[in-house]
Each structure stands twice: as C-alpha cells, then as structure tokens.
Amino acid sequence: MSRRFTPKVVTANLLREGDVVYLTAEDLWSPHHHEAELIEDEAHAQMRLLHAAAQKLLVVGAYLADARPGPQGPEPTHFREEFRTRGPSNYNHGKQADLAH
Amino acid sequence: MYSYSDFDDAFVRARVAQFTQQVERRLDGSLTEEEFRPLRLMNGLYLQLHAYMLRVAIPYGSLNPGQMRQLAYIADTWDKGYGHFTTRQNIQFNWPKLPDVPAILGALADVEMHAIQTSGNCVRNVTADHFAGAAADEIADPRPYAELLRQWSTDHPEFQFLPRKFKIAITGAPNDRAVTRAHDIGLRMVRNAAGEPGFEVMVGGGLGRTPMIGVTVREFLPEADLLPYVEAVLSVYNTLGRRDNKYKARIKITVHETGAAEITRMIEARFAELRPLFGGNDQRLLADIREAFAPPAFRNAPTDAYDAFYAADPVFRAWADTNLTAHRNAQYAIVTISLKAHGETPGDATSAQMRLMADLAEKYGHSDLRISHEQNVILPHVHKSDLPTLHAALTQAGLGTANVGLLSDIIACPGMDYCSLATARSIPVAQELATHFEALKLEHEIGTLKIKISGCINACGHHHVGHIGILGLDRAGVENYQITLGGDGTETAVIGDKTGPGFAYTEIVPAIERILRAYLGLRLEASETFLQAFRRVGMDPFKAALYDAESAQDAA
Numbered sequence: 001m002s003r004r005f006t007p008k009v010v011t012a013n014l015l016r017e018g019d020v021v022y023l024t025a026e027d028l029w030s031p032h033h034h035e036a037e038l039i040e041d042e043a044h045a046q047m048r049l050l051h052a053a054a055q056k057l058l059v060v061g062a063y064l065a066d067a068r069p070g071p072q073g074p075e076p077t078h079f080r081e082e083f084r085t086r087g088p089s090n091y092n093h094g095k096q097a098d099l100a101h
Numbered sequence: 102m103y104s105y106s107d108f109d110d111a112f113v114r115a116r117v118a119q120f121t122q123q124v125e126r127r128l129d130g131s132l133t134e135e136e137f138r139p140l141r142l143m144n145g146l147y148l149q150l151h152a153y154m155l156r157v158a159i160p161y162g163s164l165n166p167g168q169m170r171q172l173a174y175i176a177d178t179w180d181k182g183y184g185h186f187t188t189r190q191n192i193q194f195n196w197p198k199l200p201d202v203p204a205i206l207g208a209l210a211d212v213e214m215h216a217i218q219t220s221g222n223c224v225r226n227v228t229a230d231h232f233a234g235a236a237a238d239e240i241a242d243p244r245p246y247a248e249l250l251r252q253w254s255t256d257h258p259e260f261q262f263l264p265r266k267f268k269i270a271i272t273g274a275p276n277d278r279a280v281t282r283a284h285d286i287g288l289r290m291v292r293n294a295a296g297e298p299g300f301e302v303m304v305g306g307g308l309g310r311t312p313m314i315g316v317t318v319r320e321f322l323p324e325a326d327l328l329p330y331v332e333a334v335l336s337v338y339n340t341l342g343r344r345d346n347k348y349k350a351r352i353k354i355t356v357h358e359t360g361a362a363e364i365t366r367m368i369e370a371r372f373a374e375l376r377p378l379f380g381g382n383d384q385r386l387l388a389d390i391r392e393a394f395a396p397p398a399f400r401n402a403p404t405d406a407y408d409a410f411y412a413a414d415p416v417f418r419a420w421a422d423t424n425l426t427a428h429r430n431a432q433y434a435i436v437t438i439s440l441k442a443h444g445e446t447p448g449d450a451t452s453a454q455m456r457l458m459a460d461l462a463e464k465y466g467h468s469d470l471r472i473s474h475e476q477n478v479i480l481p482h483v484h485k486s487d488l489p490t491l492h493a494a495l496t497q498a499g500l501g502t503a504n505v506g507l508l509s510d511i512i513a514c515p516g517m518d519y520c521s522l523a524t525a526r527s528i529p530v531a532q533e534l535a536t537h538f539e540a541l542k543l544e545h546e547i548g549t550l551k552i553k554i555s556g557c558i559n560a561c562g563h564h565h566v567g568h569i570g571i572l573g574l575d576r577a578g579v580e581n582y583q584i585t586l587g588g589d590g591t592e593t594a595v596i597g598d599k600t601g602p603g604f605a606y607t608e609i610v611p612a613i614e615r616i617l618r619a620y621l622g623l624r625l626e627a628s629e630t631f632l633q634a635f636r637r638v639g640m641d642p643f644k645a646a647l648y649d650a651e652s653a654q655d656a657a
Contacts, residue, residue, distance in 0.1 A: 013148055015127075015128070015134075015199065016199050018148060018149075018151070018198065020150075056130060056134060060148060061134070078578055083518070084150055088151065088195075088518035088528075089518050089526060089528065090532065091181075093181055093195075093196065
C-alpha cells in the first residue's frame with residue numbers, strides 16, 4: 001500500500017531577485033507561505049509543479065514542500081521551510097525585514 | 102603584491118563581458134535555467150535559500166587596501182552592507198540580485214579580482230598560510246608559488262571538467278597554518294639534506310562525507326619541479342577519478358581505491374613524461390612573480406612605546422597576548438584582527454569595518470591584508486610602536502576582540518541560515534557558544550581551543566579537524582548536532598573522533614560546557630591544552646561527562 005500523500009505547497013525562488021515565493025491557487029507568486037495553495041492530491045500537485053516549472057522567466061527551482069493547514073493558511077512542517085519563510089537567524093534580513101512594514 | 106598583467110586583465114574583462122551577455126540571455130528567455138546554471142556557477146554565482154550568493158576568490162588570502170575598499174563598495178551598492186569571509190579564503194555576498202551581478206563582476210575586475218573557478222569541478226582558489234611573508238618560522242614565502250599555480254590553473258583547458266572540485270593549499274613554514282593535509286593537494290615547504298627548499302607533496306586529503314588525511318607522495322620535491330608535478334597529479338586524477346559517482350569522485354577516494362604506492366608510481370611516471378615539456382618558462386615566470394612579493398621596506402624605529410603600553414594597559418596586553426604573532430623582524434608583529442566579536446557572526450565584516458581595516462593597513466601595515474581560513478583578517482606587517490594606536494582604532498570599530506585562538510574564535514560555515522545544502526544551522530550555535538562562555542568568564546581559563554562548526558556533512562566549517570568539532574544534521578526533521586573531539590588541522594593533522602549520539606539545538610551548548618568542565622577538572626596544569634589533555638586521557642572521561650550527566654538529568 002502506498003503511503004498517504006502529505007499536503008504540499010509549490011515553492012521557488014524569483015529568477016531576478018532570488019526571493020522565496022509560493023504559488024497561490026490564483027496562479028500568482030506570493031512571498032507569504034500562508035497564501036500558498038495547499039495541495040492535498042498527488043496528481044494535482046504534479047500538475048501545479050509543472051505549471052510552476054514552465055514559468056521560466058519568473059521563477060527558478062520550483063519544488064513541492066511539505067505543509068499543513070493552519071489558522072492563517074498553510075504552514076511549513078520542516079524547519080528548513082520555516083527558515084525560508086522568514087530569512088536568516090543572525091540578521092534581520094530577508095522576508096522578516098522586507099515584509100515587516 | 103602581484104599586479105595583473107595585460108593578459109590577466111583581458112581575460113577577466115572578457116569573462117565579465119561574456120557573463121553579462123549570458124545574464125541578458127537568461128533574463129530574456131534565450132537561455133533556460135538548465136543551460137544557465139553551469140554558466141553562473143563558473144562565475145561563482147549560486148542560488149541559496151533566500152537569495153543568490155556570489156563567491157569571490159581572494160587568491161591565497163591576499164588583499165590590498167584598494168581591493169578591500171572595493172569589497173565594501175560592492176557590499177553597500179549591491180548587497181546589504183557586509184561580506185562573509187570563508188574557510189577557503191573567499192568572500193561571499195549573500196544578497197546580490199541577478200541583474201546586478203555583471204556590474205559587480207565589473208567592479209571586481211576594476212581591482213583585479215574575480216569569481217572565476219570559485220565553483221565547479223575545477224581547481225579552486227589556491228589557499229596559503231595567512232602569515233606568508235611575515236612568519237618567523239617560514240622557510241620561504243609561499244605566495245609566489247600560489248600565484249604561479251593560480252595562473253597555471255586558471256582556465257587550464259585540461260582541467261576545467263575534472264571528476265570533482267579540486268583544492269590546493271600551500272604553506273612555506275613547517276608549522277602548518279593552511280590545513281594542507283586536508284586538501285586534494287597539500288604543499289608544505291621543507292628543506293632537504295643539502296639545505297635547499299622544496300615541497301613535501303601530500304595528495305588525497307579532504308574533509309566532507311569521507312574525511313581523510315592526505316598521504317605524502319613525495320617527501321621532497323625541488324621547487325623547480327612544482328608545476329610539472331602538480332600537473333602530473335591532476336592528470337592522473339583526471340584519468341582515474343570516478344565520474345560515475347559524485348560521492349566517490351574526489352581524489353581522496355581515488356588515492357584510497359588505487360593505493361598510495363600505486364598512485365605514487367603513476368604520478369611519478371606521468372611526471373617523467375611531463376617534466377621535459379616544461380622548458381623553463383615557468384621558472385622565468387616564477388622569478389618575475391617573486392619580485393612582486395618582495396618584502397616591504399621595514400622601518401627601523403624604537404619599540405619602547407609598545408613595551409610601556411604593554412606593561413601599563415591590561416586591555417591592550419590581553420589583546421597583544423592573543424592576537425599578535427611573532428614576525429620575522431623583531432621590531433614588527435603580525436596582527437590578527439578578530440572577526441569573532443562575541444555574539445557576532447564568525448567571518449562577517451561590515452563595509453565600515455572593511456574600510457577601516459583598509460585604512461589601517463595603508464597607514465600602519467605596509468598596505469597588506471590577509472584573510473585567514475579561520476575567518477579573521479590579518480595585518481601581516483605592523484611595527485610594534487604602532488600597535489597601541491592600531492588597537493585603539495580597532496576597538497572603536499568593534500574589531501578589538503582579544504580572542505584569537507580561544508574558544509570564541511570559532512569557524513562556522515553559513516549553515517542553514519543561508520546555504521541550500523545545509524542540514525542545520527551553524528551560526529547561531531557559534532554565537533551562543535561565544536556569548537555563553539563569555540558570560541561564564543571561562544574563555545581565558547580554558548585557553549587554546551579550536552571549535553569548528555559545519556551545518557552539513559560537506560564540512561566547510563572544518564569540524565573534523567576542530568579540537569571540538571560540531572556537525573549539524575537533520576535527524577527526523579529536527580536539528581541535531583554531532584560532536585567530534587581531538588581533531589587537529591596542523592602539521593600533526595588528525596580527524597576527530599565522534600563522541601556518540603548527537604544533541605538537540607537547545608542541548609548543544611550545555612553539552613560543550615560539560616566537555617570543557619571535564620577538561621578543566623582533569624588537566625594536569627593550566628598550560629595543558631584541551632587537545633593535549635584529550636590525547637593523554639582519550640575519549641572516556643569526556644563521554645562520561647557528556648552522556649552520564651545527561652542520563653542522570655533524564656532520570657531526575
């Protein structure tokens with residue numbers, strides 16, 4: 001029996017800036033993890049990943065990352081993805097600074 | 102210091118022009134990411150966790166003040182006002198944007214710098230003893246040989262697609278400050294029975310997934326044979342190296358699988374073929390290069406002011422005791438500027454700090470700056486009478502920390518705060534260790550100690566050769582830190598031994614404290630360093646301190 005599919009979000013980095021972004025259900029790239037589309041079906045996940053990977057002028061390195069539903073929207077489950085939502089821990093740089101205001 | 106020839110300049114400018122067009126073609130869609138990726142990597146541009154990262158080579162760790170100022174300018178103009186110095190004597194900018202990178206490379210070319218061969222399966226930046234040309238224990242300045250190797254390896258047509266990356270380190274002194282035994286080729290200057298200088302050639306060292314200490318393939322290589330011999334090593338590796346398996350592709354595996362005796366034989370056979378092809382141009386070039394590294398015009402002046410200040414000012418004395426090293430000229434000192442202020446990121450310098458260090462090098466240091474693999478900045482030639490003024494200026498800029506060689510002088514890779522390969526964070530562990538032991542006021546009592554932290558198995562933080570090594574791993578979705586003890590990166594190089602099960606992020610600093618309290622309890626006298634004590638008593642007392650205490654805590 002195959003393992004149960006873990007919910008996913010599609011994430012990538014912007015080609016020009018390198019910033020971490022998430023694919024929304026409206027086909028937009030959001031800097032906020034909680035705005036991502038939470039994908040609960042494996043076949044749909046593959047379709048969304050193909051859609052993301054086709055946007056060669058916008059994003060780089062799209063992949064599926066594990067996520068879970070939360071009160072504000074999808075939340076990361078792994079610490080690596082959690083770090084990607086905010087930026088490094090040694091300076092107030094990256095998203096934690098850019099999105100603070 | 103070596104200045105670019107017209108050839109060097111034209112080569113670097115041509116590469117900037119090429120890459121400028123490659124970026125344009127990527128941005129307009131003419132190149133896919135799959136096509137562009139190897140091109141950007143050839144120019145030192147990575148895509149990391151949060152942003153792009155540009156790795157710039159600092160050949161054999163040498164910079165002049167103009168170059169240091171240009172790095173500050175780049176940090177301010179296209180990045181976030183700082184740079185990160187690495188264990189490979191490179192500088193990394195963590196936040197460049199892709200459309201800006203050609204301009205950054207242009208700005209680097211303006212000061213004879215580049216990011217070529219800082220990535221990819223080629224010969225990387227040749228590293229050297231950061232005290233080169235100044236150290237009292239030196240046989241000869243290794244930088245001319247390093248520059249010769251740089252010119253030879255840059256864009257070398259035979260060695261652009263090696264089985265894997267290739268790192269060369271060189272030291273001119275018997276005391277190895279360049280970790281030569283942990284490099285693909287390590288070169289250590291020695292003298293033969295006749296007193297002539299040459300090299301001990303070590304091959305197949307490396308850390309990472311399969312840490313190995315290099316094997317000596319030549320006890321004494323005459324200096325005139327350096328290039329043909331190194332070319333022979335590369336040539337044998339290029340033929341034998343495993344291209345079928347990335348994890349077995351480094352030369353250390355080739356040496357291991359082929360056997361030291363057989364690979365030595367093959368290198369010598371290839372060397373015999375290559376040697377006659379080197380007609381002496383390399384030696385003429387070396388002679389020219391050597392002129393560029395002539396020692397500065399040392400000042401002859403009294404050092405009484407230094408002696409008086411040393412006796413009178415305890416803060417200055419503490420700094421002088423840890424951050425100065427003996428210079429070959431008794432009136433001079435080698436100054437190590439610590440980039441390890443307690444609680445700061447190891448190896449980071451702000452643009453303001455870079456400018457200050459450039460100014461101080463110009464004013465007091467014969468315009469010479471070095472980056473050490475231990476992620477500090479060196480002023481190799483400072484007259485002792487200038488040290489009090491220099492120390493005051495450094496202290497004002499947050500650069501006066503008196504901790505070189507002590508616990509808080511930690512090597513830490515960028516880890517999962519930046520690196521996409523990382524499996525755990527390194528930087529906050531280093532910050533926490535430094536501030537924790539500073540608060541306990543134990544650092545000076547513990548004395549000489551090298552802690553090295555890597556955030557993944559690739560070991561950029563050299564954890565295997567730390568007296569205490571820390572390796573951050575991902576254990577079932579949680580950061581976990583494995584400890585090794587007894588590592589040594591010098592001429593007596595040893596890979597450290599694992600203590601046992603790892604520790605959680607919140608447990609790693611208390612674990613290190615237990616090790617160090619055990620050391621303080623068992624050392625014979627204050628002068629017995631942690632490494633000496635470990636070699637005397639072995640692993641058991643430290644294991645007991647680490648795990649018995651932990652199980653006692655769990656039971657409580």
